[in-house]
Amino acid sequence: MRRRTLGWLAAIWVPTRLLLLLFVFKVFVFPGPDVTSDVSGIYHDWYEVLRGGTFPLDDVTWQYPPAAALPILSPGLLPFLDYAHAFFVLVLLTDLAVLAVLARTGTRPGRSARGAWVWVAGVPLLGPTVYARYDVMVTAVAVAALLAGARRPRVLGALAAFGALLKVWPAMLLVGVVKRRAWVAAGVTAAVVAAGFAVAMPGAFAFLTFQRDRGTEVESLGALVFHVARHHGWEGQVLLHYGSVEFLGPHVRTVSTVALTLTGMAIGWLLMWRMLAVRFLPHTAADAAFTAVLLFTVTSRVISPQYLVWLVGLAAVCLCFPASVMRRPTVLVLAACLVTTLEFPLWFAHVVASDGLGVTLLFVRNGLLVLATIAAARALWRDTTRPDAPEPVPPVSRTEPADTPATAR
Incomplete structure (x- = not known):
């Protein structure tokens, strides 16, 4: 059974990832804007600056933590390839590593292969954009952390x-973690790594100022206000600003402030949940992390297409646990991935123009994310705050005899 599952996973992963590579290598041209320009242009320019021992202090598009x-x-690890091609190959290898970890976990007794299937299906739904950003690499770290957490809390924290x-967003992996060792390991790791970068390279934390000055990106939930307002005389503009296409003009600051307020409310809800939660089961940390990242995604001033790979990775970890309550939110996120590819890059010109097609796609995509967030928050609350709720029992693995005692498993 295990061999058959791995075979089917490979049978889907290989052709879908080959197709993604063909798109980013430009053997085939994917409709819409060139999604690889960030790698060949922006990333490569940063690479040249970083090799000199400093961060891109004069580039406001550098909005990332020092690591x-x-x-x-x-x-640079693949000097026999040009920069962009080397980057795409490394993302491919990272994608494969994530699948290997999920498949290994999913084929163990008491676990499920659904998580690996979510990853195999979810990544190609996002189109070639997913290979033209470094978010797969970040998601790989998050997946490894959550899967290690059950037995090695210090590894999770680190x-x-x-x-x-x-x-930044992987900090939310700790929301549902109760073991103090994980938190101590996280604090020590963050302090050591941050101090190392601060000493070794000037400008390690300049990204904080650049993030503060961002506006409302055209794909975010708050941007829907301006997409509609443009049809009723709003006099603002849509411009490339701080590395993304944003709305600039009257009332944009107000909408951005509302988005930040909603993020604050999301933090408040998570704190309240943590104080009232009484049941922390093996799947709770993954379910809580998935819910937290959904909350911060929908309330953000920016919802770039690559953000959804975070959600796909976390959803995959959740579904490695048969008792996870995140199945419905996972389906909604996968649907949102498909619609995301339609709005970027396929019909991004319609989104920028705020025409009927573009606005409809954004309403559908963002609506799916909002529904997924509500469903996840509700399911997490019900699963963890009711002390009288029956504890879920993992199903008997098909590779074991039906009368194998649970303690033996």
């Missing part, structure tokens, strides 16, 4: 902290 320098510098220094 992000590592994936940007990683194509990887979560390192992931947070790659792209």
